[in-house]
Amino acid sequence: MLFVETRHAHPPAAIRSMDTKALRAAFHVGGLFRPGEVRLCYTHYDRMIVGGAVPDGGTLVLDHVAECGTASILDRREMAVVNIGGAGTVTAGQSFAMGPGDVLYLPMGSGPVSFAGEGRFYILSAPAHAVHPARLITPEQAKSFRIGSAETANDRTIHQFVHPDVMPSCQLVVGYTRFHGGSVWNTMPAHLHDRRMEAYLYFDMPEDRRVFHMMGEPDETRHLVMANEEAVLSPPWSIHCGAGTGSYAFVWAMAGDNVDYRDVEMVPMGALR
Numbered sequence: 266m267l268f269v270e271t272r273h274a275h276p277p278a279a280i281r282s283m284d285t286k287a288l289r290a291a292f293h294v295g296g297l298f299r300p301g302e303v304r305l306c307y308t309h310y311d312r313m314i315v316g317g318a319v320p321d322g323g324t325l326v327l328d329h330v331a332e333c334g335t336a337s338i339l340d341r342r343e344m345a346v347v348n349i350g351g352a353g354t355v356t357a358g359q360s361f362a363m364g365p366g367d368v369l370y371l372p373m374g375s376g377p378v379s380f381a382g383e384g385r386f387y388i389l390s391a392p393a394h395a396v397h398p399a400r401l402i403t404p405e406q407a408k409s410f411r412i413g414s415a416e417t418a419n420d421r422t423i424h425q426f427v428h429p430d431v432m433p434s435c436q437l438v439v440g441y442t443r444f445h446g447g448s449v450w451n452t453m454p455a456h457l458h459d460r461r462m463e464a465y466l467y468f469d470m471p472e473d474r475r476v477f478h479m480m481g482e483p484d485e486t487r488h489l490v491m492a493n494e495e496a497v498l499s500p501p502w503s504i505h506c507g508a509g510t511g512s513y514a515f516v517w518a519m520a521g522d523n524v525d526y527r528d529v530e531m532v533p534m535g536a537l538r
Contacts, residue, residue: 266325267303269332274309277482277502292480293489294496297466298385301325305388307332308498310462311436311520314342315496316388318380320353327388328377337377343393344371344378345427345439346386347516349468349494353384359399366404368426368439372396385494387466391520393435402426407440413448418508420448429524438519438526443469444512451515455483455504455537456529461521463499467491469514476509484538504532 275291283291294306297317303325305316314333318325330338338344339357346355348363355361357375363384371378373393380386408430413419425431427439438461442451467476470493480503481487489497491507499505501521 266301267305267327267330269305269307269330271332272306272308272498274500277485280481280487281485283487288487289489292498293491294498297387297496298494303327303380305330306496310498310500312392313462313464313518313520314388314390315464315466315518318386318388319350320380320382320384322383324379324381326377326379338390339371339373339375339378341373341392342390343373343397343435343437344375344388344390345369345437345518346371346388347439347441348384349387349516350385351383353380353382353386355380355386357399361401363401364403368402368407370397370400370402370427370432370434372399373435375399387516389437389439389464389518391435391437395435397433397435400432402431407431415445415447417450418448419450419453420445421451425526428526434524436520436524438524439516441514441516443514444509446512448512449509450506452506454534455479455506455532457502457504457532458529459501460523460528461519462501463505463517463519464496465499465505466494466496466516467513468494468516470509471511474509474511474513476507476513478507479504483532483536486537
């Protein structure tokens with residue numbers, strides 16, 4: 266069963282008068298992982314789609330999505346699928362067995378996508394202009410590096426999957442970050458990247474753990490309280506950082522004018538308000 270919602274873009278000034286309910290309605294994306302369903306959020310930030318598919322031991326097929334304006338979702342799009350659950354299979358022309366933590370890239374023109382098994386599949390899709398090879402990337406094949414320190418509570422490992430140093434894509438850049446014991450902060454000092462939007466999915470968290478996700482213009486910051494397997498949309502004009510009540514993991518995904526992971530504008534600590 267397919268469910269789709271649409272989120273329109275908001276200018277920076279709009280959030281200055283938003284209360285918590287309005288802020289969450291605009292940027293928080295919950296309820297993506299429901300057994301037997303495919304749930305998508307079609308955003309007007311670089312036309313990014315974020316979603317979830319939980320076959321729950323059966324099979325789910327993702328094909329026509331009216332919001333995309335094409336016969337099949339990947340007719341003019343590329344897709345990345347991140348498995349945050351158990352073993353499963355994703356099929357799009359060919360079948361890919363996906364273990365926990367694996368990431369699958371599917372190019373434009375791949376046709377319908379089916380999900381099977383015990384996986385909890387996080388779906389990311391953006392418009393494409395070229396066809397690149399489909400590829401399954403395991404955590405061992407990702408580019409990984411450890412940064413931060415325990416002293417600053419940000420000791421973490423960044424895993425880059427759909428990334429120029431690993432494989433080509435049109436505009437999707439996808440990976441995830443895991444924190445080491447006792448560390449909770451990402452990323453401070455904060456930064457902006459006006460040429461790309463970003464989406465986060467927080468996962469691998471106990472039921473009672475929360476992440477305080479920071480957003481907004483540097484001098485007009487706001488926060489959203491995030492629970493396990495909840496996503497947040499980060500507009501190009503917004504900072505995106507956070508702190509948890511304990512260690513956690515998050516999938517980060519970007520779409521926009523380029524795939525340069527380092528194309529950011531750092532925000533001095535003294536500029537935050």
